[in-house]
Amino acid sequence: MTLALLPALAAALLSPAAPAQAAGALAVSHKSPFNCGKTFYANNWSPGHNPSGSLDWQNHGGDGINGETVRATAAGTAYFHDAGNRSYGKWVEVRHSDGSRTRYAHLASMARSAGGSMSVGQGTAIGTVGSTGGSSAPHLHYEQRTSGGAMDTSPTVDGVTVYLGQKKAVRSSNACGGTSTPPPNRDTPANRYTPEQVCGSGYKVIDSAGLVGGSTYLLYNAGNGNNCVVTLKTANVGSRSSASAFLEPQGATRATDSGSYEYYAGPVRRAAPKQCVRWGGSIGSSSYTSPFEHCG
Missing domain, CATH: 2.60.40 (Immunoglobulin-like)
Incomplete structure (x- = not known):
């Protein structure tokens, strides 16, 4: 979905000044923003998606995304916002230990009211998928940004890098009870090859x-x-x-x-x-x- 921000609103969405950091790959490692084992498409639309490099997460196979729990992809402090029927709609920004930040937009609900904040770990529930703001269908708009606010236009989640113009299915290993990957199917051996x-x-x-x-x-x-x-x-x-x-x-x-x-x-x-x-x-x-x- 195209995200059109009015200049005044865009200025309001920017976080306080942070130490300068060059654009490029972020130091924090991110997992998928969904429950353990869930698979959704990550769409890095190009051209025309605004801001360029943001991901739209959408349905994959039998996994419908509307109402899905949205989880922090990395630990930090979450700040909750509501732009009403414009732009991001209900959205959350998580600021991470290296100064980078992630954004989660068009939420149906949030874990705190607008204006609130809370500390989150990787996998903490922060909201649910919806279609608020400038959205015409349920999906999760997701961004990875440097501390200076620059977009990472090739974000990596759960070890999968999604380059501009790509659409990839990503299986979540977030909130898997302390394991780094989703639990395997019962009685199914691990693949012995790399x-x-x-x-x-x-x-x-x-x-x-x-x-x-x-x-x-x-x-x-x-x-x-x-x-x-x-x-x-x-x-x-x-x-x-x-x-x-x-x-x-x-x-x-x-x-x-x-x-x-x-x-x-x-x-x-x-x-x-x-x-x-x-x-x-x-x-x-x-x-x-x-x-x-x-x-x-």
């Missing part, structure tokens, strides 16, 4: 996208200029089920590995020095396809 093991020596993960039942990964080998894609399962591990991985250098044909696999699809390797690549994969009916990106 993306680096599958692709081989010299490959490093440079991007990933969450799927229902696993994730797909893009890796790069600086030594030979090759990319590699692998899709790892986290559900039905050890049992054969449909999965795929693909890699397409711009201007070249797409290479795909698909079938019924126990642990992973791939590896799919292609040379793409100084070329943009399109990549992705699927597990069952859940799939991801990137734009052409990671050029050069």
